[in-house]
Amino acid sequence: MGIKGLTKLLADNAPKAMKEQKFESYFGRKIAIDASMSIYQFLIVVGRSGTEMLTNEAGEVTSHLQGMFTRTIRLLESGLKPLYVFDGKPPDLKRQELAKRYSKRADATTDLQEAMETGNKDDIEKFIAMVLHLYFQFLYYKRGIITWLYEVNFYLFQVYAVASEDMDSLTFGAPTFLRHLMDPSSRKIPVMEFQVAKVLEELNLNMDQFVDLCILCGCDYCDSIRGIGGQTALKLIRQHGSIESILENINKERYQIPDDWPYQEARQLFKEPLVFTDEEQLDIKWTAPDEEGLITFLVNENGFNSDRVTKVCY
Structure with missing residues (x-):
């Protein structure tokens, strides 16, 4: 998302x-x-x-x-x-979100089957997209390639x-x-x-305020506050400056704040993501294609046209 x-x-x-x-x-x-x-x-x-x-x-x-x-x-x-x-593997907050998506995928698959039985092309297109999206997100979780x-x-x-x-x-x-x-x-x-x-x-806005704005809009790491969309979030951030200040002043009856809302953890992930930072081990080079490797993988293993793959290498 x-x-x-x-x-x-x-x-x-x-x-x-x-x-x-x-x-x-x-x-x-x-x-x-x-x-x-x-x-x-x-x-x-x-x-x-x-x-x-x-x-x-x-x-x-x-x-x-x-x-x-x-x-x-x-x-x-x-x-x-x-x-x-x-x-590598996703952070814990992302794992929770992906677990929800896996559950939704089962429902979307059922909806897709029903749409195919009725022949509704619009619904078929919608649910194919949904199933693929949720399935691929789940693969990220299983394979750890977020x-x-x-x-x-x-x-x-x-x-x-x-x-x-x-x-x-x-x-x-x-x-x-x-x-x-x-x-x-x-x-x-x-x-x-x-x-x-x-x-x-x-x-x-400064960068800290922009991060808080994005969390309020809705991100992958926590739910948003029901009733607050993008324009309202921007207005509140400009008025109060931070999520903490917004929570102190917001109308709790009008806007429903999620229980145990992990906005601080989400903020931390945005500001200090888990990244590989050992510069000494990096040796990024743009070199000529590995012709033998490409042919083995694309042609021999996956049925690509040999002439087309070979042509790319020159």
């Missing part, structure tokens, strides 16, 4: 912090890419379009491999240097920007954040670039 409604909130209140860019404008730039989100993105596009999932001889889905392969080629041909980032891309990458990898679809990249402090970089070229959607410094300037 990232931060609920943050894109619209910024469009309404900080439009100068957002600008459309052409894909080709990032020529020569090193971009840290949210690998897990990109993989999910290619699966969900197939689900929504109703196209049959690509599989290898073993019946394993390869649609995401096709999407990543095609998009990586386009990135390289456009002169970009992609750095795909994964990470991504942490944020500000540390700008210092350790010296990349220009973070590319993801999760708006909480801004909440973690990524100075430059890109959305839609990994969208299929057929969608013809421009890249949307956000500058966190401009966001703070436009909203007239």
Whole structure:
């Protein structure tokens, strides 16, 4: 989810912090890419379009491999240097959220089966997207590959920007954040670039207040206060300055505060995420493709066209 409604909130209140860019404008730039989100993105596009999932001889889905392969080629041909980032197990607060999503996935699967029986195309599309989304989020939990891309990458990898679809990249402090970089070229959607410094300037908030705003809007680590949407959250933060002050002054009858609301823990995760910081062990290099490895994985194991894969290596 990232931060609920943050894109619209910024469009309404900080439009100068957002600008459309052409894909080709990032020529020569090193971009840290949210690998897990990109993989999910290619699966969900197939689900929504109703196209049959690509599989290898073993019946394993390869649609995401096709999407990543095609998009990586386009990135390289456009002169970009992609750095795909994964990470370890999710924090405890994220585990709780993912457990809820696993439960919801079972309900969504049942709804999808019913929609397919009735032939309602709109419902089929909706529930395919929901099942894929919840399933992939659960895979993150099981495999421990929740991504942490944020500000540390700008210092350790010296990349220009973070590319993801999760708006909480801004909440973690990524100075430059890109959305839609990994969208299929057929969608013809421009890249949307956000500058966190401009966001703070436009909203007239400091970084601590922006983090609290995002928690109030709704994030992956705790529930939000019922009745408070983005605009109300922004108004309250501007008026009171922090969640603590808001809780002291809020109308408890009008706004329902969750029991044992872990907003402080969520705040801590945004401000001090668990990241790999041993710079001495980092040796990031952009080298020629591993032709033998690509052929083994893509052609031999997953049925890709040999000529197409070989051509990319030269």
